[in-house]
Amino acid sequence: MVSAVFHTTEAVLPASSPSPAGGGLGWGHAAPSSPVAANDAAAPTPALPQRGREKIPFDRRELWLKVLPPLLGLGLLALVWELVFMGTGGSIPSPRDTFAQALQIFSDPFYSKGPNDQGVGWNVLSSLKRVAMGFGMAAVVGIPVGFMIGRFNFLSRMFNPLISLLRPVSPLAWLPIGLLVFKGANPAAIWTIFICSIWPMIINTAVGVQRVPQDYMNVARVLNLSEWKIVTKILFPAVLPYMLTGVRLAVGTAWLVIVAAEMLTGGVGIGFWVWDEWNNLNVKNIIIAIFVIGIVGLVLEFALIKLATAFTFEEVKN
Amino acid sequence: MTSLTTKYIEIQGVEQTFKTRKGPFRALQNINLTVARGEFVALIGHSGCGKSTLLNLIAGLTTPTEGSLLCANREIAGPGPERAVVFQNHSLLPWLTCFENVYLAVERVFSETETKAQLKARTDAALAMVGLSAAAQKRPGEISGGMKQRVGIARALSMEPKVLLLDEPFGALDALTRAKLQDELLQIVATTQSTVVMVTHDVDEAVLLSDRIVMMTNGPSATIGEVLKVELPRPRSRVALAEDIRYLGYRKAVIDFLYTRQGHVEKAA
Numbered sequence: 270m271v272s273a274v275f276h277t278t279e280a281v282l283p284a285s286s287p288s289p290a291g292g293g294l295g296w297g298h299a300a301p302s303s304p305v306a307a308n309d310a311a312a313p314t315p316a317l318p319q320r321g322r323e324k325i326p327f328d329r330r331e332l333w334l335k336v337l338p339p340l341l342g343l344g345l346l347a348l349v350w351e352l353v354f355m356g357t358g359g360s361i362p363s364p365r366d367t368f369a370q371a372l373q374i375f376s377d378p379f380y381s382k383g384p385n386d387q388g389v390g391w392n393v394l395s396s397l398k399r400v401a402m403g404f405g406m407a408a409v410v411g412i413p414v415g416f417m418i419g420r421f422n423f424l425s426r427m428f429n430p431l432i433s434l435l436r437p438v439s440p441l442a443w444l445p446i447g448l449l450v451f452k453g454a455n456p457a458a459i460w461t462i463f464i465c466s467i468w469p470m471i472i473n474t475a476v477g478v479q480r481v482p483q484d485y486m487n488v489a490r491v492l493n494l495s496e497w498k499i500v501t502k503i504l505f506p507a508v509l510p511y512m513l514t515g516v517r518l519a520v521g522t523a524w525l526v527i528v529a530a531e532m533l534t535g536g537v538g539i540g541f542w543v544w545d546e547w548n549n550l551n552v553k554n555i556i557i558a559i560f561v562i563g564i565v566g567l568v569l570e571f572a573l574i575k576l577a578t579a580f581t582f583e584e585v586k587n
Numbered sequence: 588m589t590s591l592t593t594k595y596i597e598i599q600g601v602e603q604t605f606k607t608r609k610g611p612f613r614a615l616q617n618i619n620l621t622v623a624r625g626e627f628v629a630l631i632g633h634s635g636c637g638k639s640t641l642l643n644l645i646a647g648l649t650t651p652t653e654g655s656l657l658c659a660n661r662e663i664a665g666p667g668p669e670r671a672v673v674f675q676n677h678s679l680l681p682w683l684t685c686f687e688n689v690y691l692a693v694e695r696v697f698s699e700t701e702t703k704a705q706l707k708a709r710t711d712a713a714l715a716m717v718g719l720s721a722a723a724q725k726r727p728g729e730i731s732g733g734m735k736q737r738v739g740i741a742r743a744l745s746m747e748p749k750v751l752l753l754d755e756p757f758g759a760l761d762a763l764t765r766a767k768l769q770d771e772l773l774q775i776v777a778t779t780q781s782t783v784v785m786v787t788h789d790v791d792e793a794v795l796l797s798d799r800i801v802m803m804t805n806g807p808s809a810t811i812g813e814v815l816k817v818e819l820p821r822p823r824s825r826v827a828l829a830e831d832i833r834y835l836g837y838r839k840a841v842i843d844f845l846y847t848r849q850g851h852v853e854k855a856a
Binding site: 484485491493506 | 665668670671672674676678680682691692695726
């Protein structure tokens with residue numbers, strides 16, 4: 270697209286350069302207003318097919334440049350994998366075998382043969398359920414706490430040392446505490462997700478509140494808005510992009526942590542599935558699980574980025 | 588009552604000192620000024636001379652270190668909708684439409700006494716006054732700089748403020764848009780009879796719009812250097828005034844003050 274646009278301006282440029290508005294960004298718009306361009310308009314028929322002919326090869330190259338590098342990347346992965354397969358004498362399965370196994374697994378993702386043998390769909394869903402619960406509770410607690418910390422300097426100074434101390438702790442270190450307090454594997458896993466998701470949300474929300482432009486707060490002061498109006502009409506929309514960044518980071522961490530937590534706690538879940546297949550020495554399924562984990566993480570991230578851009582207003586920079 | 592009309596805003600012995608890392612910084616000192624009801628006063632001076640600081644004091648956004656400010660015989664204790672501010676960078680909320688931006692102000696001031704329909708009518712009227720009825724449902728990101736500033740003015744006027752405070756409202760606009768908005772402001776102020784204090788660094792703008800021009804000395808410790816009464820008849824026309832001998836005289840007086848007597852900004856700083 271960029272190259273195509275550039276090409277048309279090249280054709281227009283000599284015509285528009287004598288016009289007063291011809292400088293900088295307005296090339297295309299300046300041309301019709303200039304007297305020279307009127308002569309051009311008299312003979313548009315030879316110009317148009319020429320542009321059309323040029324556009325097609327350029328778009329094709331553009332398409333190739335978009336599609337080719339990712340394909341090459343995936344190809345490289347398959348090649349390295351194949352080499353590893355040959356180098357290890359088959360203890361790591363080949364891409365082709367793994368793909369065949371994956372087709373078989375995904376043909377029936379929702380079977381259930383007892384608690385230790387369930388389809389990959391159930392495993393992913395129960396992991397997502399744990400993440401959603403732990404993460405949801407973290408959002409319910411963390412976002413209001415972040416707002417309070419951002420709004421009141423006293424609270425910020427009070428909680429900053431605590432957050433700095435607790436945030437770098439590996440979430441898995443909290444798992445024994447969870448097991449002790451909740452006396453169950455499932456709530457302990459949810460607790461671990463809760464504790465690792467809460468920090469990015471608190472910190473990003475608080476930073477967002479602190480960075481609300483002073484201009485907006487001055488508007489609030491001049492209008493003498495109530496605290497409720499300030500929160501709903503100014504703070505919340507201004508903080509939303511920051512908050513969503515926090516949410517995105519939190520979901521990313523939560524998805525990392527759930528796999529590790531489930532390996533330790535057992536039950537149904539993608540992490541447990543990986544561990545179970547390791548015990549069965551079913552390496553193909555482990556590799557499939559790695560891809561599944563990656564793809565689910567990718568989808569979560571992508572969805573949250575889309576959500577964040579929908580709520581980001583360009584003018585906040587002013 | 589007579590004292591109210593001549594001394595609507597009263598600034599007495601105001602001094603403003605800011606705490607900085609290098610110790611206290613005195614931005615303003617010994618400011619004495621009265622503004623009559625319905626008067627248009629321009630504050631002019633080089634950048635950094637404390638014009639905006641003085642305007643913020645009148646708005647109540649900051650409180651003075653020394654001295655007192657009165658509006659309608661009451662001490663200015665904080666910001667409030669009776670002293671509406673049009674900010675330099677318009678300060679519209681980007682997630683609200685133009686209508687909603689103005690409605691937020693209207694709702695705050697009149698929601699206790701008027702119905703929703705009346706509030707909406709007020710908002711529509713304010714947008715119509717600045718010629719933006721068509722853009723009411725657009726967000727600030729979708730309109731031009733001049734239009735944004737007009738929404739800012741509409742928001743301020745919609746509150747029916749006792750005093751309108753303008754902080755370099757047209758500073759960020761191109762010359763043609765600026766001239767157009769100045770003419771609109773002249774008309775609006777003539778119909779609403781508002782009391783206006785406007786910060787500017789544009790000599791023509793000051794002479795064209797105001798009844799008095801308050802010229803400030805260079806900071807730090809800036810104060811009022813001179814006050815010039817602009818006795819040009821209203822309504823004023825930009826084109827007619829361009830060759831008016833009195834207009835040119837006022838213009839010369841301000842330029843003299845700014846560039847001859849207060850020109851050495853670098854030396855002072």
